[in-house]
Amino acid sequence: MLDEKRLKILSEGAKYDVSCSSSGSKRQNKAGGIGNACFGGICHSFTQDGRCISLLKILMSNDCHYDCKYCINRCSNGTERATAEPDEICKLTMEFYKRNYIEGLFLSSAVVKNPNYTMERLFDTVKKLRTEYHFNGYIHLKGIPSADKLLIERTGFYVDRISFNVELPSERSLKLLAPQKSKSAIIEPMKMLAMDKYYDNPLKLNRRKDFLPAGQTTQMIIGASPESDAHILKLTEYMYRVYKLKRVYYSNYTPTNFNTSLLPQVQAPLIREHRLYQADWLLRFYGFTADEITGEDGNLSTEYDPKCAWALKNLGLFPVEINSASPEMLIRVPGIGVKSAYRIMQARKNAKLDFCDLKRLRVVLKRAQHFITCNGKFMGSKNEYAIKNLLIGAEINQSGEQLSMFGGEAGFSALTGEL
Ligand code: SF4
Structure with missing residues (x-):
């Protein structure tokens, strides 16, 4: 032995x-x-x-x-x-x-x-x-x-x-x-x-x-x-x-x-x-693709997760309308993961969705709100500098929630790996 x-x-x-x-x-x-x-x-x-x-x-x-x-x-x-x-x-x-x-x-x-x-x-x-x-x-x-x-x-x-x-x-x-x-x-x-x-x-x-x-x-x-x-x-x-x-x-x-x-x-x-x-x-x-998510210097941003960094580089593509966006575009919205995109696709077959519905569908609104409209309504910031600061703040909060391992929308995202 x-x-x-x-x-x-x-x-x-x-x-x-x-x-x-x-x-x-x-x-x-x-x-x-x-x-x-x-x-x-x-x-x-x-x-x-x-x-x-x-x-x-x-x-x-x-x-x-x-x-x-x-x-x-x-x-x-x-x-x-x-x-x-x-x-x-x-x-x-x-x-x-x-x-x-x-x-x-x-x-x-x-x-x-x-x-x-x-x-x-x-x-x-x-x-x-x-x-x-x-x-x-x-x-x-x-x-x-x-x-x-x-x-x-x-x-x-x-x-x-x-x-x-x-x-x-x-x-x-x-x-x-x-x-x-x-x-x-x-x-x-x-x-x-x-x-x-x-x-x-x-x-x-x-x-x-x-x-x-x-x-x-x-x-x-x-x-x-x-x-x-x-x-x-x-x-x-x-x-x-x-x-x-x-x-x-x-x-x-x-x-x-x-x-x-x-x-x-x-x-x-x-x-x-x-x-x-x-x-x-x-x-x-x-x-x-790898090319899309790495920065000009060839590296990932340390400040934002790669999906947020990509969205900030491509602000011209946003906001997208939750009630009509394609599934491919929905999962590119920061704060909407694969599972929540699926839930949105299912739910919007029956009714027009608003921000309260999105919360219920586990969308991380702290991040998503700057990149979406619901029935034409926009709740985020239009100022690029402000969005960047708010996203950094959301990530810091998420780290706190990860440590506590309690629920909350960001905590859910952290546990499932959805971005
Ligand atoms: S990494 Fe290299 S040195 Fe280390 S165990 Fe493997 S083969 Fe040996």
């Missing part, structure tokens, strides 16, 4: 990977098996900063052969090393699951010896878990770039989700900070796992149930290298479209104990990570 000392080292080493959160796959337990996975997100449990904590998140080894400058596990760092055997990880997962500590496993590893050796050990672990320990719960595996394609493909039959982490958003930064990695080694497996044969139909709407049912994700480190938000979001947009990724995660760079002029010595501002998550939401659910 994995002793406490190694367990501590291996779970500490895994905490920098944020590319796990939702299960997103559904599988019932089988006779003689244990556990199940469900769309409801059995592995959902979030810390205050929104990160998932209910998976057993562990490294198979932190004894890395590579020397990525930003990483605590790099070979040149004098950190304590530990490695777990496949059976030790399997037993630990089963014990934790039976005690209700966890609902699934997030398994990652440093590159031990070489990519194929590491991927083989990871494959052995998940295969054993499924076939010998009959674990039927959720498994998210961190894939090892440069490993054999056949091995990666075979692994896909035993895990729910896999992530090949992009880490740094350009080839240039990879060369500088993670010299043993390359863009093609990371991208190629993503490309392979997005092939038509892994989907139920040519439109690629659903993945096959027996192969990576929860799809692929990736992670990018923000602020360790100089790429702009526009660069990061264009790459994100491309990966969603071409590789059908389920999620892209952004991890704020935190300096490690490595003194080098190649890396910033201070932590990147958290607001940047927050804005990228908001922008990512707009790419996936609101029909925005």
Whole structure:
């Protein structure tokens, strides 16, 4: 059994990977098996900063052969090393699951010896878990770039989700900070796992149930290298479209104990990570493109959320009439999310809507009022400078409501992710 000392080292080493959160796959337990996975997100449990904590998140080894400058596990760092055997990880997962500590496993590893050796050990672990320990719960595996394609493909039959982490958003930064990695080694497996044969139909709407049912994700480190938000979001947009990724995660760079002029010595501002998550939401659910939501300097505004920033840049398109605007335009109004736009579309079939109705339909009027009319009536400000100040005020209030986790229109928006 994995002793406490190694367990501590291996779970500490895994905490920098944020590319796990939702299960997103559904599988019932089988006779003689244990556990199940469900769309409801059995592995959902979030810390205050929104990160998932209910998976057993562990490294198979932190004894890395590579020397990525930003990483605590790099070979040149004098950190304590530990490695777990496949059976030790399997037993630990089963014990934790039976005690209700966890609902699934997030398994990652440093590159031990070489990519194929590491991927083989990871494959052995998940295969054993499924076939010998009959674990039927959720498994998210961190894939090892440069490993054999056949091995990666075979692994896909035993895990729910896999992530090949992009880490740094350009080839240039990879060369500088993670010299043993390359863009093609990371991208190629993503490309392979997005092939038509892994989907139920040519439109690629659903993945096959027996192969990576929860799809692929990736992670990018923000602020360790100089790429702009526009660069990061264009790459994100491309990966969603071409590789059908389920999620892209952004991890704020935190300096490690490595003194080098190649890396910033201070932590990147958290607001940047927050804005990228908001922008990512707009790419996936609101029909925005990366070009539309980044500013002239190539970055997202820190003052306003990306949807407000876009609306302020395009004031000429507003106000829009709530009772006749297209659904595409409704969801572009700050304060109207996808769900509230749907409610508006339904409600206005029966009657003309006024501002009181909008409140009831969970529209965040503090923001929306400057961009809409209801039956021709306008309640916002026409002064651009005043609107900007009011929107900043609304965001500050929303932060307060988020902290209290109580209701209120902005609090609702914060909880649902609607912008
Ligand atoms: S491959 Fe790079 S990022 Fe991954 S554990 Fe090794 S040093 Fe860290």
